[in-house]
Amino acid sequence: MLKSLRTHYLPPRPGTIGPDDIAVVTDILRASSVIVAALSAGAKCVRPFLEIDDAIEAAKLDPEALLCGERTGIKVPGFDLGNSPGDFTSDRCRGRTAFMTTTNGTRAILAATGAKLVKILAFTNMSATVKCLEGFEGTIHLVGSGTDGYESWEDVLACGMAADRLISAGFEAADDTTRIAVAMFRNELGAVDPAPGTFRTKLGQVLRRGRGGRRVREIGLEKDIDEVARFDDFAILCQVKADPWRIVAN
Numbered sequence: 001m002l003k004s005l006r007t008h009y010l011p012p013r014p015g016t017i018g019p020d021d022i023a024v025v026t027d028i029l030r031a032s033s034v035i036v037a038a039l040s041a042g043a044k045c046v047r048p049f050l051e052i053d054d055a056i057e058a059a060k061l062d063p064e065a066l067l068c069g070e071r072t073g074i075k076v077p078g079f080d081l082g083n084s085p086g087d088f089t090s091d092r093c094r095g096r097t098a099f100m101t102t103t104n105g106t107r108a109i110l111a112a113t114g115a116k117l118v119k120i121l122a123f124t125n126m127s128a129t130v131k132c133l134e135g136f137e138g139t140i141h142l143v144g145s146g147t148d149g150y151e152s153w154e155d156v157l158a159c160g161m162a163a164d165r166l167i168s169a170g171f172e173a174a175d176d177t178t179r180i181a182v183a184m185f186r187n188e189l190g191a192v193d194p195a196p197g198t199f200r201t202k203l204g205q206v207l208r209r210g211r212g213g214r215r216v217r218e219i220g221l222e223k224d225i226d227e228v229a230r231f232d233d234f235a236i237l238c239q240v241k242a243d244p245w246r247i248v249a250n
Contacts, residue, residue, distance in 0.1 A: 006174050023118045025108050031106060034100070045098070052071070055101040109247070142159040157185055
């Protein structure tokens, strides 16, 4: 069976991802980075919701609920946490379920649930995620969340890095969006020294140039860029499960 890659800079229309395919969803700034941080900090799971009211109602059934999320980048009033990865510490997360709703990321995750397997990708768990996909036979869809219906610089960059590594492992780019994402990654970061400190510094600089990075800086959360740029800090796999929809570490 062909090992192929398809890339979507925005969540694709229903039916695009087949029931035998794998979807890998990323929202670097910041939902996927938060999910990795929360699960690494000991959260039982992260439950994604489209709407604020739905998250609030579901959380009422859990006395240990951790309500988290944002709208236009800013923490939802009354929520425990916003969408800053560094706030998801073990003291806050361990043993608790995070009920999460964000402007873009949770929507992209739920849009990909037609796949037989959905993984969550951030720069902070890049190598672990790519490694677990290398032996798959079939089609992998790399899905960016975008920002307000527009392509996202940082998501395309992450998809390009994952695709570049998977192509080295024997996958074939099946569309031009994958080739463009790979070319963008190679142009921006392909020649950077892979030493952790050097790479993270350059990655943070690159992320600041995109619209999402500028927006995070405008609302006073520039520290989040350095958090999402902590390349490979977590050797954790994040997978979406059903009934109810939730993301767990595996």
